[in-house]
Amino acid sequence: MNILIAGAGAVGGYYGCLLWKTGIKVSYLVTEKSLPVIRDNGITVKSKGEVWTFHPKVSVNPSDLTPCDLIIIAVKRYSTEDVLNKLQPFIREDTLILPLQNGVDSEEEILKRFPDSQVLGGIAFIGAKLEETGVIIHHGAGSLSIGELDGKESDRVKDVVRIFKDAGVPAKLSTDILKGKWKKLCWNAVFNPLSVILNGPIEYILDSKDALNIVYGIFNEIRSLAEKKGIILSEGLMDEHINVTQKLRGYHTSMYEDFIKGRPTEIDYFNGYVCREGTKHNLPVPVNCTITSLVKAISCTHIS
Amino acid sequence: MNILIAGAGAVGGYYGCLLWKTGIKVSYLVTEKSLPVIRDNGITVKSKGEVWTFHPKVSVNPSDLTPCDLIIIAVKRYSTEDVLNKLQPFIREDTLILPLQNGVDSEEEILKRFPDSQVLGGIAFIGAKLEETGVIIHHGAGSLSIGELDGKESDRVKDVVRIFKDAGVPAKLSTDILKGKWKKLCWNAVFNPLSVILNGPIEYILDSKDALNIVYGIFNEIRSLAEKKGIILSEGLMDEHINVTQKLRGYHTSMYEDFIKGRPTEIDYFNGYVCREGTKHNLPVPVNCTITSLVKAISCTHIS
Incomplete structure (x- = not known):
C-alpha cells in the first residue's frame, strides 16, 4: 500500500515513522517552507530514549507523490482547504482519505469535494509535539480510532486498521467515529x-x-x-x-x-x-x- | 460639619484632602495596618505637580472619631460589611451616610442596617491611585455625583454637594443616582x-x-x-x-x-x-x- 501523508507535524511524522519501519512506502506533502529541511534531513522521531530518522519521498506537489491508495490528512485544521485544493486533481475513485485532525468537521469539509465512499473518520490520541521542522518528540500514547462514517465494519477499514496495528499502533476500528x-x-x-x-x-x-x-x-x-x-x-x-x-x-x-x-x-x-x-x-x-x-x-x- | 471618612485610599484620601484645605474637620477610620503609617506621616496627595500633606484625626475605633454629621464610606466594596459593623453603634439618627464605592449595591447593603433617611447615593469619577499607604497620586478628573435615593432635591443633599463644590470638586446633585x-x-x-x-x-x-x-x-x-x-x-x-x-x-x-x-x-x-x-x-x-x-x-x- 502506498500512503501519502499531508503534513509532517507531530501526528503525520509520528505515525509515518511507525509505518515506514514496517516497510510501507510513505511519502509526504509539505509546505514550501518545510520542504528543504525535510528533503535534506528527513524526519526524526525521538521516543522514549530511541531516535529514528527516515528519508521519505517529499514534495510540495502531489503529482510527484501520487498515485497512492491512502491519503492521511495530518495538517492543522485551518490548512485543510489548501491541501484539498492541491490534492483534488490527483485523487482516484478508489483512493481513501483519512483525516487525522482536531475538531469534528474535517470529514464534512472533505465530503464537500469527494464522495463519502472515499472518506474515513479518524481520531488520534498522541502525546507528541514538533520540536522543530522534521523533528518530533513523542512522550507517550499513540492510539488511533478509525471508522467508516456510516459505522460499517467494511473490509477496507479493517485493512487500514490492520496496517496501523502491524506498525505497533494501538489502533481500533470504531463503529461510531463521529x-x-x-x-x-x-x-x-x-x-x-x-x-x-x-x-x-x-x-x-x-x-x-x-x-x-x-x-x-x-x-x-x-x-x-x-x-x-x-x-x-x-x-x-x-x-x-x-x-x-x-x-x-x-x-x-x-x-x-x-x-x-x-x-x-x-x-x-x-x-x-x-x-x-x-x-x-x-x-x-x-x-x-x-x-x-x-x-x-x-x-x-x-x-x- | 464634621466628616468621618472610612478608608484612606485613592477616593477617601483625595476628597478628604480637598475638604481639609477648606477648613473642614476630616477624620479617618482606617485598618490596623494603615494606622501607624497615617498617624505618623499623615495623608499626602500629589496632584499635577503640587503636593499636600495633612494630618487628620485617625483611628481604628469609630468611638475616637464620632460624633460626626456625615460618614463617607470609601473602602473597597468587599470591606463594607466590616466597616458597617464597626460604625453601627456610633451612628446617630441624623448622621448622613454617603458611600463612594464601585458597584451598584452599596446603598442596598447599608440600607439593611440603617433607615433610608440616612443614606445618600454617590458616584466618584476620579483618576487617582494609592501609591503606598497614605500617599495618593491624582492624575486627573475628580467629579462627583450625589443624590437622594428617591431622587428628591432635599436641602441636606444640596448642603453636601455645596461642601464639595466649595472644596473645588466638580460636584453635582443627581436626581437619578441609581x-x-x-x-x-x-x-x-x-x-x-x-x-x-x-x-x-x-x-x-x-x-x-x-x-x-x-x-x-x-x-x-x-x-x-x-x-x-x-x-x-x-x-x-x-x-x-x-x-x-x-x-x-x-x-x-x-x-x-x-x-x-x-x-x-x-x-x-x-x-x-x-x-x-x-x-x-x-x-x-x-x-x-x-x-x-x-x-x-x-x-x-x-x-x-
Whole structure:
C-alpha cells in the first residue's frame, strides 16, 4: 500500500515513522517552507530514549507523490482547504482519505469535494509535539480510532486498521467515529482555550473551582449542540475527561504551545465551531462564543 | 460639619484632602495596618505637580472619631460589611451616610442596617491611585455625583454637594443616582475584568474586535438585568463609554492594578453581582458569569 501523508507535524511524522519501519512506502506533502529541511534531513522521531530518522519521498506537489491508495490528512485544521485544493486533481475513485485532525468537521469539509465512499473518520490520541521542522518528540500514547462514517465494519477499514496495528499502533476500528470525535472535541474545547487564558499547564484548570465552572459551561453547551446533530454524549463525560486528565497535570496543550510560539491556534475549529453551529441551529452557546473571542483577543495582543 | 471618612485610599484620601484645605474637620477610620503609617506621616496627595500633606484625626475605633454629621464610606466594596459593623453603634439618627464605592449595591447593603433617611447615593469619577499607604497620586478628573435615593432635591443633599463644590470638586446633585451607578457599572464590568484577562492597558480592549464582541456581550446582559430592576439604560450607552475611553488608551484599570499587586479584586461586585442577580431574577447572564469565573481563576493562579 502506498500512503501519502499531508503534513509532517507531530501526528503525520509520528505515525509515518511507525509505518515506514514496517516497510510501507510513505511519502509526504509539505509546505514550501518545510520542504528543504525535510528533503535534506528527513524526519526524526525521538521516543522514549530511541531516535529514528527516515528519508521519505517529499514534495510540495502531489503529482510527484501520487498515485497512492491512502491519503492521511495530518495538517492543522485551518490548512485543510489548501491541501484539498492541491490534492483534488490527483485523487482516484478508489483512493481513501483519512483525516487525522482536531475538531469534528474535517470529514464534512472533505465530503464537500469527494464522495463519502472515499472518506474515513479518524481520531488520534498522541502525546507528541514538533520540536522543530522534521523533528518530533513523542512522550507517550499513540492510539488511533478509525471508522467508516456510516459505522460499517467494511473490509477496507479493517485493512487500514490492520496496517496501523502491524506498525505497533494501538489502533481500533470504531463503529461510531463521529461520536468519538465529539467526545474528543469536549476535551479540546475545554483544556486548550482555558490553558491559553490562564497562561499555564493543565493543572491551572484542574485546581481552580472557578475554572471548572467554565469547563462545565463549555461542555454543557457542546452537549446540547451534539444532541441537535443526533449525537448523544453522556452527562458524565466531562467528569471522565477530568479524571483521565489528572495524569497530565504539568502538560501544556497544543493550543498553548501554538499560542506561546505566536502560531495561529485551532480555536475556530473548537469553540469557534460550536459558536458558529450554535448560532446556525438557534441554540444559545454564549460561553463558547465568549471563550472564542477571548482566545482570539489574547492571541492578537500577545503576537503584537 | 464634621466628616468621618472610612478608608484612606485613592477616593477617601483625595476628597478628604480637598475638604481639609477648606477648613473642614476630616477624620479617618482606617485598618490596623494603615494606622501607624497615617498617624505618623499623615495623608499626602500629589496632584499635577503640587503636593499636600495633612494630618487628620485617625483611628481604628469609630468611638475616637464620632460624633460626626456625615460618614463617607470609601473602602473597597468587599470591606463594607466590616466597616458597617464597626460604625453601627456610633451612628446617630441624623448622621448622613454617603458611600463612594464601585458597584451598584452599596446603598442596598447599608440600607439593611440603617433607615433610608440616612443614606445618600454617590458616584466618584476620579483618576487617582494609592501609591503606598497614605500617599495618593491624582492624575486627573475628580467629579462627583450625589443624590437622594428617591431622587428628591432635599436641602441636606444640596448642603453636601455645596461642601464639595466649595472644596473645588466638580460636584453635582443627581436626581437619578441609581441609574448613574448602573451606567458606571457598565464601564467597570467591561474594562476592569477584560484588562485583567488580556493582561494590559485599556487599548488592548479598544483595539480588538474580538474583545469588543465580549464588551457588548457583557453590556447587553447588564442592560437586561437593569431593566428587570426598573432602570432603563440606553442602547447606545456602551458606544458612549467606548468613545470617552479612547482618551484613556494607556490607562491601567483599578482591577488590573489590584490584580498585578496580588490584592483581592472587586469582581464579585461587578460581573459577579450581575451573575448572582441574573440567576436570582431567572435571567441568563452567561457572559458575566464566565468572565467572573475567569478573573477569579486567573487571580488565583497569579497569586500562587
